[in-house]
Amino acid sequence: MSAASPKTEPLLPVDSTAERPLWVVLSIMAFFAVLALLSSRLGVRQYDGLTSNLAGQASVQLTDLTPQDRLDVAQQALAVISQTAPDVNAVRMNDADAAALLEPWLGESISAELPEGIALPIMITLSDSTEAQRNSIAQALDAASISAVISDHKNWADELNRSARAFSLGSWLILLLTFFAGTAASIFATQSTMSAQSKTISVFAQVGAADNFITKLFVMRTIKVGAMSAFIGALCAILFLGLYRLLRGPSDSGLLMALTPSVSDIVIIIALCVVFTVVCAVAAGVSARGILHKTRLYQ
């Protein structure tokens, strides 16, 4: 006997054109499912970061200032705040940042020349303050006849929370749809792969292979092909997302965050691949049984 020993010849072709639909459909479906999954989880995590940063943040805006007294009033206000609530970290924002922050309310003119006698308001940010502390700061500033507006960003945080919820709901819906579409497509792809091999199945049956033997052969094969193509699709999705965030620029810790999915992400991705693979394996088993049944009218 020459070259390849026939003893080890695999019963199913190593590279079968019949299996192409399974490869293509499953890897694409896994790609989209993982893309939907990762982007939704990254999005939710970013919202979480934003809202938790906002919690405990507040700002004091000093108003009715004149260009002459504004710096004195700022000093005075900081002194009052540190007296009233010593453990609150109060920092005066520089004028450029303050101007940028106030632009939506005061208009663009703020960064240009201000009219005579009108001064740019002073912004003081408070971190780690409680509502009680903010109330007593307000009272103390009032007592010191400094006119000030304290904002705890509550409205903004509420708004952000609402959109975060809508976003996460939407992305879960998309994920669910992608998953169902993926499952259905995988089943069809498996069926098509199996029916392309129906001659092989019926010849196996003809030479005396037991139904369980044949079914197991194709189920194991489908598990192999399914797991490999789902894995390839998932990997492509992770790389794609990383690349996308890299190209979008480092607006946050982007690339690192995308390229290093958390442990729970990995667990979910693996679970997703496993579910797709199991669906294909079950479909392969059912198809094999169906084909066996059809090849022998007598049963």
Place this chain on the structure above:
Amino acid sequence: MSTGPASPPPPNPSASPIQGQDVVRFDRVGLRYGRGPEVLNDIDLSLGAGTFNFLTGPSGAGKSTLLRLIYLALQPSRGLVSLFGHDISQRSKAELADMRRQIGVVWQNFSLIDHLSVYANVALPLRVQGVAPEQYDRNVRDLLSWVGLGERLDASPRTLSGGEKQRVAIARAVIAKPKLLIADEPTGNVDPEIGARLIRLFGEMNRMGTTVLIATHDRELIDEVPARVLHLQDARLYEEVAP
């Protein structure tokens, strides 16, 4: 007869004839495909264990159909089919599969697996039953030499001629030493010399206890071998009496 061993592969002790029992028995069997006419009508047939039988008849007479009924690939429209002494209508799916495993079959279209080599195609019946390669390796090689394909072990069936494919199909049908061998036109595509050799192979199988039924048009073949001849015509089965 220039290549290969002088005699067919060694005997198989497991295929000894079941004395006094019909391997195949038909009682008033009728068959029609769908709503078509009766292809077979009131067929009574019995193949004794260890007998050698030919089935002839004009094209379209229903020879392949009759073989399909024996292989349990078709269900009779009416009548009773018994195999190895069991009424098949009373048997479970698993038992039917078991019976089918004891039948070696050569179909007119060969049904070889293209992605397997000639060697692997012939070894397939043993392999799917869990026989270890070391146990069948020698037999497969000897058998393929005997049918004149000793040099083509690694070839894909795609690259074989019709006659070569037919010999692979025959080798595959006999490798597991079945109790019953049914062959549809097994010499239809080979030259007379190979045809004679194949018939010797069937004869050898038969001597070791295998019941043989061969469907053929080949009058010369029938005249060469002293065997029972069944003739299908107009949906009926007749037995030819030797002149």
